[in-house]
Amino acid sequence: MFSDTVRDALAAGPSGGAEQVGFFVVAGVIMVVALVQLIRPQLLWKANRPFYRDPDANEPSRAGYVMMRVMAVGVLAMGAFIITRAL
Template structure:
């Protein structure tokens, strides 16, 4: 590992490209927490060619709750990473 890269990363001042990617990921995580059904609808359209019944793959209410929990964890990590970069 390059020492200069480590010290530059530790000193803050992250790349604007990386910060914008983190912001986009934060929006996706927020959608997963607020309306996980929207992500499933997008995924359902991707499954049409090779899944016999895409509507049968819809998660149950417990599945959506699990997606929300996972989204909250993802938001926490992505927010922490964004704060570290700014």
């Protein structure tokens, strides 16, 4: 099923050098964004403010920012696991 496909893809690894470089670039960008979200989630909120009609009414609460940090820890952990498996 789906888990078999993911396991096979991780076991096979990238087939070429360019694909491997692209994988690490994308993974690096995702990890940097997750790190910013962990350290200063308000920066990501400020970057997304223009997309809201009433930004002040939609700003996350303190609990919302805590949840963003928890999600960032999860993304960093999964990213580290996937990168170490790809090496």
